[in-house]
Amino acid sequence: MTVIKAALLGFGTVGQGVYEAIQTHSEQLKKLLGASVSVEAVLVKDITKERPGVPRELLTDNFNDILSIPDLQIVFEAIVGVEPALGYLKQSIAKGCHIVTANKVLFAQHGNSLQQEASRKGVTVGFEATTAGGAPVIRTIKELLRVNKISRIEGILNGTSNYILTLMREENYTFEAALKLSQEKGYAEADPENDVEGYDALNKLLILSELAFGEKPDLSVSGVEGITRITLEDIQKAKKAGQRYRHLVSAEMTEHGVAASIKPVLLSEDHPLYSVDGVLNAVAITASLAGTVTIKGAGAGKLPTASAMIEDAAALSGKLQTVQPLSARSLFAG
Amino acid sequence: MTVIKAALLGFGTVGQGVYEAIQTHSEQLKKLLGASVSVEAVLVKDITKERPGVPRELLTDNFNDILSIPDLQIVFEAIVGVEPALGYLKQSIAKGCHIVTANKVLFAQHGNSLQQEASRKGVTVGFEATTAGGAPVIRTIKELLRVNKISRIEGILNGTSNYILTLMREENYTFEAALKLSQEKGYAEADPENDVEGYDALNKLLILSELAFGEKPDLSVSGVEGITRITLEDIQKAKKAGQRYRHLVSAEMTEHGVAASIKPVLLSEDHPLYSVDGVLNAVAITASLAGTVTIKGAGAGKLPTASAMIEDAAALSGKLQTVQPLSARSLFAG
Numbered sequence: 001m002t003v004i005k006a007a008l009l010g011f012g013t014v015g016q017g018v019y020e021a022i023q024t025h026s027e028q029l030k031k032l033l034g035a036s037v038s039v040e041a042v043l044v045k046d047i048t049k050e051r052p053g054v055p056r057e058l059l060t061d062n063f064n065d066i067l068s069i070p071d072l073q074i075v076f077e078a079i080v081g082v083e084p085a086l087g088y089l090k091q092s093i094a095k096g097c098h099i100v101t102a103n104k105v106l107f108a109q110h111g112n113s114l115q116q117e118a119s120r121k122g123v124t125v126g127f128e129a130t131t132a133g134g135a136p137v138i139r140t141i142k143e144l145l146r147v148n149k150i151s152r153i154e155g156i157l158n159g160t161s162n163y164i165l166t167l168m169r170e171e172n173y174t175f176e177a178a179l180k181l182s183q184e185k186g187y188a189e190a191d192p193e194n195d196v197e198g199y200d201a202l203n204k205l206l207i208l209s210e211l212a213f214g215e216k217p218d219l220s221v222s223g224v225e226g227i228t229r230i231t232l233e234d235i236q237k238a239k240k241a242g243q244r245y246r247h248l249v250s251a252e253m254t255e256h257g258v259a260a261s262i263k264p265v266l267l268s269e270d271h272p273l274y275s276v277d278g279v280l281n282a283v284a285i286t287a288s289l290a291g292t293v294t295i296k297g298a299g300a301g302k303l304p305t306a307s308a309m310i311e312d313a314a315a316l317s318g319k320l321q322t323v324q325p326l327s328a329r330s331l332f333a334g
Numbered sequence: 335m336t337v338i339k340a341a342l343l344g345f346g347t348v349g350q351g352v353y354e355a356i357q358t359h360s361e362q363l364k365k366l367l368g369a370s371v372s373v374e375a376v377l378v379k380d381i382t383k384e385r386p387g388v389p390r391e392l393l394t395d396n397f398n399d400i401l402s403i404p405d406l407q408i409v410f411e412a413i414v415g416v417e418p419a420l421g422y423l424k425q426s427i428a429k430g431c432h433i434v435t436a437n438k439v440l441f442a443q444h445g446n447s448l449q450q451e452a453s454r455k456g457v458t459v460g461f462e463a464t465t466a467g468g469a470p471v472i473r474t475i476k477e478l479l480r481v482n483k484i485s486r487i488e489g490i491l492n493g494t495s496n497y498i499l500t501l502m503r504e505e506n507y508t509f510e511a512a513l514k515l516s517q518e519k520g521y522a523e524a525d526p527e528n529d530v531e532g533y534d535a536l537n538k539l540l541i542l543s544e545l546a547f548g549e550k551p552d553l554s555v556s557g558v559e560g561i562t563r564i565t566l567e568d569i570q571k572a573k574k575a576g577q578r579y580r581h582l583v584s585a586e587m588t589e590h591g592v593a594a595s596i597k598p599v600l601l602s603e604d605h606p607l608y609s610v611d612g613v614l615n616a617v618a619i620t621a622s623l624a625g626t627v628t629i630k631g632a633g634a635g636k637l638p639t640a641s642a643m644i645e646d647a648a649a650l651s652g653k654l655q656t657v658q659p660l661s662a663r664s665l666f667a668g
Binding site (some may be wrong): 021024026028029032134135136139140143144145146148149204259264270272273274277287288289290291292293294296297298301303304306307308310311313314315 | 355358359362363366408421451468470471473474477478479480481482483603604606609611621623624625626627628629630631632637638640641642644645647648649
């Protein structure tokens with residue numbers, strides 16, 4: 001039996017999902033890649049903490065242990081924030097590993113340079129999981145709309161904000177009450193600023209814009225508006241008029257480069273993103289031949305995000321070596 | 335300069351769209367495929383008819399002219415009905431051409447055998463355009479959800495029926511009045527049976543089911559229900575209850591094989607296809623890891639359907655030879 005060796009950086013919700021998905025979908029991965037995917041190590045901060053379902057000997061808190069795995073081919077990265085993740089990914093690429101990341105903050109800032117480095121080393125960077133969770137928006141743009149010229153992208157890309165706006169409209173919650181419930185349900189963090197002020201959506205917009213237009217909009221954080229100024233009265237008034245507030249990210253190619261905005265927008269029923277409720281994410285892509293294509297799915301969550309990462313790995317089919325595991329090689333050598 | 339030679343079978347709306355798209359998107363195709371795509375011949379029924387924008391010398395009514403094109407690599411097929419298209423495609427495959435088809439009736443019945451023949455010859459069959467027009471449903475299932483196990487597919491796959499139901503709900507048209515307007519707008523044919531009785535949707539369901547589950551449901555034409563029995567009163571009653579009739583195609587993997595249905599279904603607002611109005615098509619795919627992914631887009635039309643075919647051709651990147659055109663080769667030979 002041959003194996004494809006993988007390592008996992010980070011074991012939060014997403015990392016756990018990737019580990020679980022590799023186990024539960026091992027047959028399918030084997031069929032697609034020609035060999036089993038074997039997680040050889042999991043990088044965690046605290047190796048003393050119990051990780052149910054993961055053999056203790058796989059855990060390490062030292063990235064050098066990952067680098068020293070012979071024939072390592074795929075590094076899944078599910079850490080939050082730029083460093084130390086960026087350094088790990090650069091070293092992984094230098095080692096000749098394909099990388100698959102869910103790290104939107106990192107990728108929004110350094111995606112370009114990572115992809116250039118990967119290209120020089122003949123490896124790839126999967127980043128489907130950085131944007132819109134389980135909805136395959138990135139690869140639709142990259143692979144399914146390649147001839148089409150994309151003129152406009154609109155998205156609902158922060159599930160927390162969308163959940164809060166949905167609660168306000170459907171249940172007449174105030175912003176504060178809706179935020180509190182979101183926190184209780186685990187959709188919003190204790191410090192919700194990143195979500196409700198639009199910074200999380202900004203990272204995803206930067207990633208989509210670079211992908212679709214080859215450049216980022218000139219949109220500083222000061223030009224980003226979140227949902228905190230929307231009142232229950234605003235929403236009730238809109239509802240009576242048959243309209244809905246959505247926290248909308250948009251980017252459009254113009255003669256003067258990419259024009260973008262991130263702010264709450266009133267949508268009418270004929271807008272493709274009008275009906276996207278709750279924690280869902282969706283992106284509407286307007287393209288020269290296809291017209292407007294809308295993709296909607298779970299914007300976050302353990303398995304949907306893991307899905308994006310695992311599918312990125314499956315796309316490596318044909319690009320991986322299938323090596324003999326050490327024991328088998330010893331047998332052959334003997 | 336090298337070229338990739340293509341031929342076009344059929345020059346109705348879709349064929350015209352493909353021809354136009356190859357001209358308007360030539361730079362992008364060249365970048366993706368490493369050479370220009372050159373349409374070397376267009377098969378039509380009546381070569382005396384004027385085809386604006388197409389050089390007369392490209393037109394032929396004899397398929398043997400297509401077969402005799404040296405180094406032909408891609409055959410785009412946009413004919414209606416099984417024969418003579420099936421024979422043409424089989425001969426094209428035998429000649430070693432990749433084929434790209436928009437022919438849903440043909441593909442629903444013979445897709446499997448065509449793909450097997452293509453596989454034996456080392457060529458591919460693109461069929462994105464058979465289902466949901468410009469919405470890239472086929473390749474999302476084939477390429478972006480490969481590790482995921484798909485458990486259920488639901489779709490709105492006939493734009494004409496959906497347009498009629500939308501008119502009835504929004505404008506209080508009777509079925510007959512809505513059908514008449516659809517015919518005037520060119521959405522419905524003079525004989526609308528294929529659309530409004532659900533037979534067109536059946537072909538697309540068979541294609542999706544084979545793709546997602548590897549088998550077709552046991553669903554004879556007698557088990558297919560169209561929209562003709564839905565009255566304006568039904569729709570008004572549903573509207574009051576916050577529900578909408580959609581002509582829904584669904585297929586689900588069960589212990590006993592694929593269970594499928596094609597019929598009008600009352601949907602509530604929380605259903606992913608509730609908001610798909612007018613001539614749009616959409617498919618909701620429920621998968622083991624990703625959850626439910628919904629893809630929505632133009633279900634038909636010249637450029638959206640051409641988009642699907644051109645993107646199928648672009649996916650041949652790396653599988654095509656870039657040959658010297660005859661004149662250049664003569665120079666080298668001399």
